[in-house]
Amino acid sequence: MTGTPQIEFSDVDKHYGSFHALKSIDLTIPKGQFVALVGPSGCGKSTLLRSIAGLEKISSGTIRIAGQTVNDIPPRKRDLAMVFQSYALYPHMNVRDNLTYALRLKGIAKDERAKAADDVAKIIGLEGLLDRKPKELSGGQRQRVAMGRAIIRQPKAFLFDEPLSNLDASLRVRMRKEIRALHDRIGSTSVYVTHDQIEAMTMADHVVVMQAGVIEQQGPPLELYERPVNRFVAGFIGSPAMNFVDATVTDDGTKVVLELQSKPTIAIAGQLEPGRKVTAGLRPEHIETGDPSAQDMAPIMIGAAEATGATTYLFSDDDPELIIVTDGANLIKQGETVGFSIAPERVHLFDPGSGRALTQSGG
Amino acid sequence: MNDRARNIALFAVALVLAGIYLFPLYWMYVTSLKTNSSIFAVPPEFLPGTPQWQTYALIWDEANIPRYIFNSLFIATGVTLVTAVVGSGAAYVLARYRNLWIDVALFVILMLQVLPPSLMVTPIFVAFSSVGLLDYPRIATILAISAKTMPFFVILCRAAFMTIPRELEEAALVDGNSRAGALFMVVLPLARNGILVAAILIFMQGFGEYVYSTSLIADNRLQPASIGMTNFLQPNVVTWNAIMAFAATYVTPILALFVLLQRNIVSGLTSGALK
Numbered sequence: 001m002t003g004t005p006q007i008e009f010s011d012v013d014k015h016y017g018s019f020h021a022l023k024s025i026d027l028t029i030p031k032g033q034f035v036a037l038v039g040p041s042g043c044g045k046s047t048l049l050r051s052i053a054g055l056e057k058i059s060s061g062t063i064r065i066a067g068q069t070v071n072d073i074p075p076r077k078r079d080l081a082m083v084f085q086s087y088a089l090y091p092h093m094n095v096r097d098n099l100t101y102a103l104r105l106k107g108i109a110k111d112e113r114a115k116a117a118d119d120v121a122k123i124i125g126l127e128g129l130l131d132r133k134p135k136e137l138s139g140g141q142r143q144r145v146a147m148g149r150a151i152i153r154q155p156k157a158f159l160f161d162e163p164l165s166n167l168d169a170s171l172r173v174r175m176r177k178e179i180r181a182l183h184d185r186i187g188s189t190s191v192y193v194t195h196d197q198i199e200a201m202t203m204a205d206h207v208v209v210m211q212a213g214v215i216e217q218q219g220p221p222l223e224l225y226e227r228p229v230n231r232f233v234a235g236f237i238g239s240p241a242m243n244f245v246d247a248t249v250t251d252d253g254t255k256v257v258l259e260l261q262s263k264p265t266i267a268i269a270g271q272l273e274p275g276r277k278v279t280a281g282l283r284p285e286h287i288e289t290g291d292p293s294a295q296d297m298a299p300i301m302i303g304a305a306e307a308t309g310a311t312t313y314l315f316s317d318d319d320p321e322l323i324i325v326t327d328g329a330n331l332i333k334q335g336e337t338v339g340f341s342i343a344p345e346r347v348h349l350f351d352p353g354s355g356r357a358l359t360q361s362g363g
Numbered sequence: 364m365n366d367r368a369r370n371i372a373l374f375a376v377a378l379v380l381a382g383i384y385l386f387p388l389y390w391m392y393v394t395s396l397k398t399n400s401s402i403f404a405v406p407p408e409f410l411p412g413t414p415q416w417q418t419y420a421l422i423w424d425e426a427n428i429p430r431y432i433f434n435s436l437f438i439a440t441g442v443t444l445v446t447a448v449v450g451s452g453a454a455y456v457l458a459r460y461r462n463l464w465i466d467v468a469l470f471v472i473l474m475l476q477v478l479p480p481s482l483m484v485t486p487i488f489v490a491f492s493s494v495g496l497l498d499y500p501r502i503a504t505i506l507a508i509s510a511k512t513m514p515f516f517v518i519l520c521r522a523a524f525m526t527i528p529r530e531l532e533e534a535a536l537v538d539g540n541s542r543a544g545a546l547f548m549v550v551l552p553l554a555r556n557g558i559l560v561a562a563i564l565i566f567m568q569g570f571g572e573y574v575y576s577t578s579l580i581a582d583n584r585l586q587p588a589s590i591g592m593t594n595f596l597q598p599n600v601v602t603w604n605a606i607m608a609f610a611a612t613y614v615t616p617i618l619a620l621f622v623l624l625q626r627n628i629v630s631g632l633t634s635g636a637l638k
C-alpha cells in the first residue's frame with residue numbers, strides 16, 4: 001500500500017529534560033493506511049503519537065501532516081482526532097455533547113450537530129444513550145463514545161493511544177475488528193498505539209516496532225514476523241515468543257550446534273564462518289517434533305508439557321527452556337526424549353553481541 | 364453492644380466539645396436579648412427573662428448597622444472577586460506544571476500564609492500610602508486582605524484542579540479548542556465546586572476581617588462592621604446587650620450561609636472537585 005504521505009517524520013528528536021524520549025525518528029505514513037506503533041512500556045509510543053497531535057513539542061526535526069510542516073501549529077489547527085486510553089470523555093457533558101464538541105467549536109449549528117450525533121450513534125451502536133452522562137455508561141460504551149467523538153468529523157488522521165487496554169479480552173477482540181472496519185469504511189489514515197503485538201499484527205497494514213525511543217523496524221506485519229532485523233523485533237513479534245538459543249557454527253559452516261543439554265545440530269539456510277558463536281532464533285510454532293531416531297531429527301528432553309486441547313506446549317528440560325508448539329493430538333509426556341527439526345530457512349540467526357540478524361531466513 | 368457503648372461515649376464527647384465551642388455564640392445571642400440589669404445578675408442567668416427584641420430595632424439605626432454591613436459586604440465581595448480571579452489563574456498554573464520554579468512558588472505561597480497581618484500591616488500601610496492607594500481606603504483594604512487570603516485559596520484551588528485529568532484538556536485541544544477555551548469550557552466547569560467552596564470561605568474571611576480594615580480605613584463611614592462594633596463600645600457606658608445585638612446582626616447571615624452550604628463545603632474540601 002502506497003499513497004501520498006499523510007504524516008511524515010523526518011529526523012525527529014524529543015527530549016524531556018535530559019531524557020531522550022525519541023531518537024531521530026524517520027517515519028512516513030501514507031494516506032489511508034492503518035499503522036500500528038508497538039513496543040514495550042516506556043519506549044516512546046505515546047510520545048510519538050502525542051507529537052503528531054501537537055500535545056508534545058518536538059525538540060528537533062520536522063513533522064508534516066498532509067504536506068504541511070506542523071512543528072509550530074497548535075493541536076486545534078492540526079485537524080486530527082484522538083482516542084485516549086482513558087477515553088477522556090468530558091464528565092460534565094452528556095454523550096451527545098461529548099460527540100459533537102468538536103463540531104460546536106467549529107461553529108456548526110445545533111440541529112446539524114444533533115443530526116450528526118444521531119448518525120454517529122447509529123454507526124457505533126450508541127442509540128438511546130445520547131442523553132446519558134459518561135459516568136452512567138459501561139466501559140465498553142465509553143470506549144464507543146470516544147470512538148464516536150473521533151469519527152464525527154473528517155479529520156486528517158485518527159490517533160489511537162491504547163484505546164482497548166481497559167476492556168476485557170473478548171470485547172477487545174470484537175472492538176479490534178470494529179475499529180479496523182471503521183477505518184476501511186471511512187478510508188482515513190490511522191495511527192494506533194498498542195503494546196499488544198497481536199493487536200498490531202491483526203489490525204495494521206504497517207507495523208512500527210519501537211524500543212527506547214528508536215524505531216527498530218517497520219514494515220507489513222508478516223515481513224516483521226518472517227524477517228526481523230534484530231533479536232529485539234524477533235522476540236517482540238510472535239506469540240509465544242521466539243526461542244533464543246546460544247549456538248556455534250559447525251566446521252562446514254552450514255549447520256549450528258545448539259547449546260542445549262542434548263547438543264542438537266540443525267541446518268541453516270546460508271553459510272557462516274565456522275566456529276562462530278551465534279544466537280539462534282527458533283519460533284515455537286516452526287519446530288516439528290517426531291521420532292528422535294529418525295534421520296534429520298535432533299533429540300531433545302522434554303521437561304514439561306501443557307495440553308490445552310487445540311495445541312500442546314512442550315518445554316524442554318533446559319535453562320532457558322525451548323518452547324515448542326505442537327498439535328493437540330501429540331501426546332508427549334514429561335521426561336520423554338523427542339526428536340525435533342526445523343526448516344533451515346526458518347532458523348533466524350543473530351549476532352550475540354549486537355543482536356543484529358545475520359542471515360535473512362525465509363527469502 | 365461494646366461498639367454501641369463506644370459510639371454513645373464518642374457522641375457524648377463530641378456534644379460536650381461542641382457545647383464548649385459554641386457557648387460564646389449562645390452567650391452572644393442570650394446577652395443581646397437581656398435587659399441591662401439581668402446581664403450583671405449573680406449568679407448569671409442562662410436564659411433571658413423576656414426577650415428584649417427592641418434592642419435590635421434600636422441599634423439598627425443608632426449604630427449605623429446598614430452602612431457597616433454594606434461596607435463589610437463590599438470588602439468581602441471585593442476580596443472574593445480579586446482572590447478568585449487571580450487565585451484560580453495561579454492555582455491552575457501551579458497545578459498544571461511541575462518543575463523547580465513551581466515548587467519554589469508553592470513554598471513562597473505557603474510562607475505568605477504564615478506571616479501574620481499584624482506584622483504585614485505596617486509595610487503595607489507605608490507602601491500604599493506612597494502610591495496614593497490610601498485615598499481609596501476600601502480598595503486598599505481589599506487588596507491587602509486579598510494578599511492574605513490568596514495563599515489559602517490557591518492551595519485549595521490547586522487541589523481541585525489537580526483532580527481533573529490532564530487528558531480531558533488535551534482532548535479538548537485536539538477537538539479544536541484553544542488553551543484558554545479548554546480552561547473555560549472543560550476545566551473550570553469541573554473545578555467549579557472546589558472553587559466555589561474556596562471562594563465562600565474567602566468571603567467569610569473578608570467579611571470578618573479586622574486588622575487591615577482598622578489600620579487602613581480611617582473614615583468612619585467607610586469602615587466595615589467588624590470595626591463598627593468596636594466604635595460602638597463607648598468609654599463610660601458599656602451597653603453589652605446593644606453590642607451583642609450588633610454582633611448577632613453581623614454574624615447571623617454569614618452563619619446561616621455556612622449552615623446552608625456546610626454539606627457542599629465539607630464535600631468540596633475533602634474531595635476537591637466533584638465529578
Ligand SMILES: Nc1ncnc2c1ncn2[C@@H]1O[C@H](COP(=O)(O)OP(=O)(O)OP(=O)(O)O)[C@@H](O)[C@H]1O
Pocket residue numbers: 016019021039040041042043044045046047048195
Ligand atoms: N512529561 C514527561 N517528562 C519526562 N519524561 C517523560 C514525560 N512523558 C514521558 N516521559 C518518558 O518518556 C518515555 C516514553 O514515554 P511514553 O509515554 O511515550 O511511553 P509509551 O511507549 O507510551 O509507554 P506505555 O506503553 O507505558 O504507555 C518514558 O520513559 C517516560 O518516562
Ligand SMILES: [Mg+2]
Pocket residue numbers: 045046047161
Ligand atoms: Mg503510552
